[in-house]
Amino acid sequence: xxxxxxxxxxxxxxxxxxxxxxxxxxxxxxxxxxxxxxxxxxxxxxxxxxxxxxxxxxxxxxxxxxxxxxxxxxxxxxxxxxxxxxxxxxxxxxxxxxxxxxxxxxxxxxxxxx
Amino acid sequence: xxxxxxxxxxxxxxxxxxxxxxxxxxxxxxxxxxxxxxxxxxxxxxxxxxxxxxxxxxxxxxxxxxxxxxxxxxxxxxxxxxxxxxxxxxxxxxxxxxxxxxxxxxxxxxxxxx
Numbered sequence: 110x111x112x113x114x115x116x117x118x119x120x121x122x123x124x125x126x127x128x129x130x131x132x133x134x135x136x137x138x139x140x141x142x143x144x145x146x147x148x149x150x151x152x153x154x155x156x157x158x159x160x161x162x163x164x165x166x167x168x169x170x171x172x173x174x175x176x177x178x179x180x181x182x183x184x185x186x187x188x189x190x191x192x193x194x195x196x197x198x199x200x201x202x203x204x205x206x207x208x209x210x211x212x213x214x215x216x217x218x219x220x221x222x223x
Numbered sequence: 224x225x226x227x228x229x230x231x232x233x234x235x236x237x238x239x240x241x242x243x244x245x246x247x248x249x250x251x252x253x254x255x256x257x258x259x260x261x262x263x264x265x266x267x268x269x270x271x272x273x274x275x276x277x278x279x280x281x282x283x284x285x286x287x288x289x290x291x292x293x294x295x296x297x298x299x300x301x302x303x304x305x306x307x308x309x310x311x312x313x314x315x316x317x318x319x320x321x322x323x324x325x326x327x328x329x330x331x332x333x334x335x336x337x
Binding site for chain 1: 253254256258264266271311315327328329330
């Protein structure tokens with residue numbers, strides 16, 4: 110299996126621009142998670158979906174952040190407008206209805222907002 | 224909310240054993256996990272243990288769980304320079320709102336000295 114695929118791997122953008130991060134979960138996985146990692150705050154869960162439906166978005170920092178999952182194989186995390194404090198690594202992860210509730214992570218999207 | 228705590232740094236000599244410790248507060252934890260993150264990469268699942276087990280061994284890795292004290296440890300035998308990474312402890316349980324949500328510790332930076 111190809112694993113969780115994220116794009117772009119790296120993005121540098123100017124403050125105020127819109128940023129769209131993309132994720133393809135592992136086929137057959139029914140949960141999808143978006144995490145943010147920073148030095149100051151560690152790993153934070155932003156939002157997660159079950160069968161394409163958002164279940165908990167309480168970790169989304171502000172209205173500037175939105176996430177969608179139009180089908181089982183694709184999700185986006187959008188930041189509009191972006192700010193320098195949004196600079197972080199954004200991870201997408203997915204899990205399947207098997208043993209261990211194991212979550213598999215993508216390689217991350219490294220975002221820098223200048 | 225629930226909390227997972229780890230020490231931030233650990234240094235060991237190549238060939239020695241490493242022991243990374245973790246404490247958690249959620250008494251309803253069902254699974255506990257160890258993830259490894261190498262520089263510039265995502266989190267890679269190393270192993271997990273079900274809460275009704277007290278030990279799990281997988282090649283050089285030994286996980287010990289003391290459920291009474293809510294203490295989890297990861298022992299790496301014959302530590303190699305390639306083991307240098309950040310190691311995250313995580314737990315899932317009903318208190319997280321969903322058995323599929325994980326609460327992560329802050330990570331322990333393991334440095335293996337030649």
